[in-house]
Amino acid sequence: MLKLYFFISLLCLVKSDTDETCPSFTRLSFHSAVVGTGLNVKLMLYTRRNQTCAQVINSTFLGNLNVTKKTTFIIHGFRPTGSPPVWMEDLVQGLLYVEDMNVVVVDWNRGATTVIYNHASSKTRKVATILKEFIAKMLVQGASFDDIYMIGVSLGAHIAGFVGKMYKGQLGRITGLDPAGPLYNGRPPEDRLDPGDAQFVDVIHSDIDALGYKEPLGNIDFYPNGGLDQPGCPKTILGGMRYFKCDHQRSVYLYLSSLRENCSITAYPCDSYRDYRNGKCVNCGIAQKESCPLLGYYADNWKEYLKQKDPPMTKAFFDTAEKEPYCIYHYFVDIIAWNKNVRRGSITIKLKDKAGNITESKINHEPAVFQKYHQVSLLARFNQDLDKVATVSLVFSTGSVIGPKYKLRILRMKLRSLAHPERPELCRYDLVLMENIETVFQPILCPELLM
Numbered sequence: 001m002l003k004l005y006f007f008i009s010l011l012c013l014v015k016s017d018t019d020e021t022c023p024s025f026t027r028l029s030f031h032s033a034v035v036g037t038g039l040n041v042k043l044m045l046y047t048r049r050n051q052t053c054a055q056v057i058n059s060t061f062l063g064n065l066n067v068t069k070k071t072t073f074i075i076h077g078f079r080p081t082g083s084p085p086v087w088m089e090d091l092v093q094g095l096l097y098v099e100d101m102n103v104v105v106v107d108w109n110r111g112a113t114t115v116i117y118n119h120a121s122s123k124t125r126k127v128a129t130i131l132k133e134f135i136a137k138m139l140v141q142g143a144s145f146d147d148i149y150m151i152g153v154s155l156g157a158h159i160a161g162f163v164g165k166m167y168k169g170q171l172g173r174i175t176g177l178d179p180a181g182p183l184y185n186g187r188p189p190e191d192r193l194d195p196g197d198a199q200f201v202d203v204i205h206s207d208i209d210a211l212g213y214k215e216p217l218g219n220i221d222f223y224p225n226g227g228l229d230q231p232g233c234p235k236t237i238l239g240g241m242r243y244f245k246c247d248h249q250r251s252v253y254l255y256l257s258s259l260r261e262n263c264s265i266t267a268y269p270c271d272s273y274r275d276y277r278n279g280k281c282v283n284c285g286i287a288q289k290e291s292c293p294l295l296g297y298y299a300d301n302w303k304e305y306l307k308q309k310d311p312p313m314t315k316a317f318f319d320t321a322e323k324e325p326y327c328i329y330h331y332f333v334d335i336i337a338w339n340k341n342v343r344r345g346s347i348t349i350k351l352k353d354k355a356g357n358i359t360e361s362k363i364n365h366e367p368a369v370f371q372k373y374h375q376v377s378l379l380a381r382f383n384q385d386l387d388k389v390a391t392v393s394l395v396f397s398t399g400s401v402i403g404p405k406y407k408l409r410i411l412r413m414k415l416r417s418l419a420h421p422e423r424p425e426l427c428r429y430d431l432v433l434m435e436n437i438e439t440v441f442q443p444i445l446c447p448e449l450l451m
């Protein structure tokens with residue numbers, strides 16, 4: 001018994017010891033979530049000189065925070081189990097990797113931890129007031145509004161909005177990562193994040209049918225995969241806890257991928273996801289590069305362009321892969337048919353490179369309508385970006401299981417990369433696709449247009 005007592009004391013000693021040297025994010029138990037927690041906001045500073053060991057700061061003690069640098073606040077949301085957010089460490093490291101800045105983790109786990117969402121939500125204004133006081137101190141010390149950036153996740157996005165409102169939109173930037181929907185959907189601008197809350201507000205919506213906010217809230221609103229179900233997330237409750245939070249959290253992981261160098265996700269301004277899927281909004285060639293912004297950290301490079309619009313709000317769509325780095329690569333497949341009669345159907349396309357890598361795209365748009373001598377441009381999405389395509393395979397399908405098999409006669413097929421418009425376009429002339437039968441061929445370089 002005594003032994004056990006010592007063991008436990010030792011554990012406590014070790015714990016409080018590490019707490020003192022390197023403060024960490026508040027870790028609470030599910031028990032705390034059940035009984036509820038009172039609000040306590042802890043601000044933890046990370047810098048390039050102190051990347052892994054935080055310094056606790058407050059409005060009377062700014063610590064090593066260098067006010068001449070950019071300061072990024074990370075504000076989490078509702079914590080129904082009391083655990084620290086799994087992505088927090090990666091986000092801190094990712095930000096410090098891309099820029100020499102101050103990163104301030106706003107730990108309001110005491111307050112956010114409760115099984116009752118409304119209780120967490122009711123504390124958001126108070127958190128915002130505390131942050132406002134902290135920023136006031138930074139300004140006194142010489143910080144500039146332009147350098148203040150807030151990344152708010154879920155409820156945290158509305159907290160950032162409340163801080164921004166108190167400063168009448170002067171903060172440099174707010175990024176909302178799947179801003180909370182429940183209790184906020186349909187609320188007036190003063191009760192939620194709004195494009196007027198900072199000089200630039202960008203938002204990623206990844207769970208608009210459950211935990212996230214549906215309508216646009218920023219100067220640019222990104223809707224990955226339409227904002228509904230994210231690929232790779234469990235579709236049923238059998239997926240356990242992930243079923244509830246996977247779509248919601250995807251906004252954070254997409255943002256994180258923008259801090260790494262694996263790929264950049266281009267988003268396509270469009271009125272609807274459907275139009276994007278049908279290839280109506282992807283015409284941003286080199287000439288109009290500014291019209292197709294990148295998702296994530298670098299989205300503010302499009303700030304001036306986006307703010308000039310009237311109203312200064314843009315919706316942008318894109319699809320993603322199931323897992324990191326999430327990028328998919330868009331190609332246009334332009335087809336000119338020469339069937340006598342109109343054909344309706346869809347096309348599956350496979351690309352293979354010299355090394356034998358294969359990537360496939362089901363162009364699952366609504367059935368395309370192929371008319372004699374008319375060009376149809378289909379948007380194909382691949383998980384891999386094959387630089388040197390050796391062979392292309394096409395399958396045409398009308399989707400009917402019974403009935404006659406149709407042919408699609410193609411006068412010219414052209415494959416062009418959207419991500420790399422400088423790459424040569426690949427062509428194939430005079431081709432007949434038998435329904436549901438794979439046709440494999442080597443494309444040729446399309447002849448250059450004579451000027």
Ligand SMILES: *[C@@H]1O[C@H](CO)[C@@H](O)[C@H](O)[C@H]1NC(C)=O
Pocket residue numbers: 021022049050053054055056064
């Ligand atoms: C890093 O953080 C620790 C703990 O807050 C502090 O003791 C130390 O002085 C910091 N180091 C630097 C270089 O800022």
Ligand SMILES: *[C@@H]1O[C@H](CO)[C@@H](O)[C@H](O)[C@H]1NC(C)=O
Pocket residue numbers: 056057058059060061
């Ligand atoms: C702020 O932090 C300093 C240093 O950790 C501490 O001495 C002080 O009591 C804190 N002030 C408040 C208001 O929490």
Ligand SMILES: *[C@@H]1O[C@H](CO)[C@@H](O)[C@H](O)[C@H]1NC(C)=O
Pocket residue numbers: 066067068069
């Ligand atoms: C603060 O940052 C500026 C510019 O990045 C730098 O010149 C200065 O030395 C820094 N101050 C301290 C105390 O590190």
Ligand SMILES: *[C@@H]1O[C@H](CO)[C@@H](O)[C@H](O)[C@H]1NC(C)=O
Pocket residue numbers: 259260261262324325
């Ligand atoms: C992405 O890039 C980072 C470095 O920027 C690397 O650590 C990571 O392993 C890469 N991830 C993938 C999936 O390639």
Ligand SMILES: *[C@@H]1O[C@H](CO)[C@@H](O)[C@H](O)[C@H]1NC(C)=O
Pocket residue numbers: 355356357384385386387
């Ligand atoms: C293609 O395959 C080679 C060898 O199997 C591999 O090293 C390379 O990374 C692959 N390229 C792509 C774009 O996947």
